[in-house]
Amino acid sequence: xxxxxxxxxxxTAAARFPQPQFETGHVVPVAGHPAVFxxxxxxADATILTAVLLLTAWAVLRRRSRRLTLALSLACLAWYGFVxxxxxxxxxxxxxxxxxxxxxxxxxxxxxxxxxxxLVAALFFGRVFCAAVCPLGAIQDIAVVKPLRVPKVVDAVxxxxxLGVLALAVVMAANNAVYPICVTDPFVGLFRRSAPxxxxxxxxxVLLLGTVIARPYCRYACPYGVLLGWCSRLAxxxxxxxxxxxxxxxxxxxxxxxxAIQPPRAAAADGGSPATRRxxxxxxxxTPVLVALGGWAGHVVAPLxxxxxxxxxxxxxLAQQAVQPELAWEDIAAFREQxxxxxxxxAQAAAVRARFAFGASLxxxxxxxxxxxxxxxxxxxxxxxxxxxxxxRCFSCGRCFGVCPQHRVxxxxxxxxxxxxx
Numbered sequence: 001x002x003x004x005x006x007x008x009x010x011x012t013a014a015a016r017f018p019q020p021q022f023e024t025g026h027v028v029p030v031a032g033h034p035a036v037f038x039x040x041x042x043x044a045d046a047t048i049l050t051a052v053l054l055l056t057a058w059a060v061l062r063r064r065s066r067r068l069t070l071a072l073s074l075a076c077l078a079w080y081g082f083v084x085x086x087x088x089x090x091x092x093x094x095x096x097x098x099x100x101x102x103x104x105x106x107x108x109x110x111x112x113x114x115x116x117x118x119l120v121a122a123l124f125f126g127r128v129f130c131a132a133v134c135p136l137g138a139i140q141d142i143a144v145v146k147p148l149r150v151p152k153v154v155d156a157v158x159x160x161x162x163l164g165v166l167a168l169a170v171v172m173a174a175n176n177a178v179y180p181i182c183v184t185d186p187f188v189g190l191f192r193r194s195a196p197x198x199x200x201x202x203x204x205x206v207l208l209l210g211t212v213i214a215r216p217y218c219r220y221a222c223p224y225g226v227l228l229g230w231c232s233r234l235a236x237x238x239x240x241x242x243x244x245x246x247x248x249x250x251x252x253x254x255x256x257x258x259x260a261i262q263p264p265r266a267a268a269a270d271g272g273s274p275a276t277r278r279x280x281x282x283x284x285x286x287t288p289v290l291v292a293l294g295g296w297a298g299h300v301v302a303p304l305x306x307x308x309x310x311x312x313x314x315x316x317x318l319a320q321q322a323v324q325p326e327l328a329w330e331d332i333a334a335f336r337e338q339x340x341x342x343x344x345x346x347a348q349a350a351a352v353r354a355r356f357a358f359g360a361s362l363x364x365x366x367x368x369x370x371x372x373x374x375x376x377x378x379x380x381x382x383x384x385x386x387x388x389x390x391x392x393r394c395f396s397c398g399r400c401f402g403v404c405p406q407h408r409v410x411x412x413x414x415x416x417x418x419x420x421x422x
Contacts, residue, residue: 042110049088049117049133052076056132057125059398060239064407066398072132073141081135086191088114088133094166094224095173102174118224122231126238130218130228131396136187137218141397145211147257155259156374158220159393163370166223167363168305175355177308186217214257215395229392239389239396242406246386252400253387260393261400265384280379287372291365298364299357306356315349318342 052072059068080088093115100107118129130137150158172178186203189195209216218225232238241252241261253261306312310331317329335345401407 042108045110046113046117048079049114052133053117053121053125053128056128056396057121060128060131060396061125061237064243064398064401064411066402069132069396069398070141073138076133077135077138077142080133081139081187081191084135086135086185086188088135094227095169098170098173099176102170119227119231122228123234124236126232126235126391127228127394127396130225131398134218135191136185136222137215137395139187139190140207140210140215140217141395143207143210144214144257147214148212149259150213152259152378156378157371160367160371160374161220162223162226164363164367165221166226167367169223171305171356171359171363172308174359175306175309175352177305177310218395219258219393232391232394235391238391239394239398241387241389241400242404243410244406247406248387249405250387251403251405255399255403257399258393258395258397260390260395262384262388262390264386265381280376283372283376283379287369287376290368290372292368294368294371295361295365298360298362298367301364302356302360303353305360306353309352309356311345311348312352314340315345318345 052075056069056072059065059072080086093111096107096111097115118133121128132138186199186206189199190203206217213219248264250263253263307316314331314335317327317332318335321327321329321332
């Protein structure tokens with residue numbers, strides 16, 4: 001009754017005091033109600049993320065269940081993808097943290113938590129975030145139909161691309177430039193259902209490619225996956241192929257669409273002769289050359305990156321307008337309205353270019369070092385008595401669980417124990 005009376009009073013007031021009509025074309029804004037998820041406090045977001053990370057770790061490590069992992073993946077895709085419109089976004093949080101670290105500004109604690117929580121989970125349980133929580137990974141995982149094997153050399157080179165994207169994101173964010181990852185995210189348009197046609201087509205193309213190349217964005221573009229892979233190598237507990245002794249049936253190797261299963265390898269028959277060690281030595285000598293070339297390439301690319309920074313862009317627009325006065329840009333108009341000093345602007349732009357030159361050169365050198373290390377790793381032939389997992393590639397999806405005969409034996413024993421305890 002009280003609600004009806006209130007609504008009647010509001011309606012009567014609106015009739016007595018109508019909205020004013022402006023002749024200037026001003027449109028009176030209409031009050032809207034925020035979505036339900038926008039009403040959640042930050043602590044609730046942190047609690048939900050922690051819960052799903054722990055649930056995924058339980059499904060992968062304790063239950064060893066592909067079905068449970070897939071169910072959690074679909075739930076997280078629905079919540080974080082289509083309800084939350086692609087957020088959680090640790091990729092964007094990576095850039096926020098870089099900007100706060102190098103720019104000297106602060107950031108909300110929830111941004112730091114979204115960035116750190118999956119990494120901490122990876123240090124304890126492996127890449128459980130990739131297994132089910134990340135909506136970008138989940139939507140690609142369900143698109144896998146008939147995956148093809150990427151040649152090892154090609155895969156080794158392509159897996160350097162995420163490291164390059166990470167370096168680019170840090171350099172750009174540290175200099176207050178555009179966020180390239182957020183601009184090129186192929187799925188944000190699909191999740192938000194309000195993107196240009198070309199962005200939707202890009203997402204569809206990645207999904208189509210994902211039917212034959214499993215998780216192409218995760219493997220060859222995602223910068224956050226680089227950090228997760230590093231942490232997973234140090235994990236306290238990680239996904240294993242079998243809960244018992246491996247019988248070398250090779251079923252796990254065939255079912256894994258990410259080439260994360262490493263087959264057994266015997267020791268070299270010649271005991272490691274100088275002839276077999278020569279390629280490794282040559283690659284070790286080549287690594288400093290790759291580092292130098294990478295640093296030089298970064299120095300060359302730096303001016304192209306710097307133009308995306310506001311001060312450098314305004315300086316360029318002023319130079320172009322001096323030659324062609326008919327040209328006009330909004331940033332120049334705002335700069336002049338605020339009484340900007342061109343001398344100060346030139347000094348700021350020069351400092352920005354110097355920072356870009358240093359950062360891009362350093363990033364290029366690190367990429368050269370990573371390429372040399374990757375080639376050296378390909379040339380090495382470590383002895384492996386059984387099948388093992390390369391945890392930098394493994395997404396903890398659990399596909400290998402269901403095909404492993406030893407897993408089935410373990411599962412039947414566990415069910416028998418549960419039945420006796422019941």
